[in-house]
Amino acid sequence: MKAGRIALIAALVLVAGLVPAATAAADQGPPLTVPAKELAASLTCTADVDRAKRDPVLLFPAFSTAQESYGATYLKDLPKWGFPTCSITLADRGYGDLQRAAEFAVYAIRTVSERSGRQVSVLGHQHGGIDWLLALRFWPDVPAKVSDYISLAAPHHGTEVAATVCTTLRCSPSQWQIRTGSKLLTAVNRKPAPRGPSYTSISTAYDELITPQPAASHMLGARNIVLQDVCPGRLVEHFTILVDPLTNQLVRDALEHPGPADPSRLAKPCSTSALGLPTLAGLPGLLGFGLRFTVNGVVATVPSEPTLRPQFATG
Incomplete structure (x- = not known):
């Protein structure tokens, strides 16, 4: 009888010890399936990220790659503004399954938040914004680690261009996933973005790839800024938004103030020194970007959208 009571007490102690661990695991969301070495290799940071x-x-x-997208602007500007800066580059250059890409976003947020001892701000161009949003939306521990979310020309509601091309021809996995009506974006938009971060979505009316605007880039609960609403007629399209000085000012405004970007705080948003055109130094990179986008989009094609993983289907 005494031995039975001891066994019962031992079992209760064991269960009590396991419950917090199980709860903690549940609070982390789905486990990461990408190998740890691959996750670590994707992330590059400036030295001042530690104890930032x-x-x-x-x-x-x-x-x-991060250098191709941000080398002419944010990889240089953010350190000048005093922000520790990290970037992700994927081996598949972002043509693969965005459900897998989201794991790199989760890893980066957790790692940099731990290293810095602070929240982090995230910025993404096109589906880079969706990658961050997937991390925020489907991993419960992530929103508390993020102070600002900023997207540039992101297909929050998909793009009709991809819908037309993918159904007529073929697309890469991620191109299927950013088309209007995709299963992945339907899952993302099933619920509002989680509370905690400030959300800013910056788009251009002249976006030739993310269409129609402004509906395609509109994000519920975010400060949605169309560049031409700030500066009518501004000549910015999908790729030049990466080097546009007005966009640059809005990004900095969001990072340096509580809450989302606010165009009313900008001193001279439409000055003649900010025409919305790339500098000569940035033009070759943008032309190369467009060429590689076209070539890789043809090479990495699959016949249909990747199957939705259970955590995205039910989350």
């Missing part, structure tokens, strides 16, 4: 004095900024490109 300001929230670090994380950059996620789309259909390119």
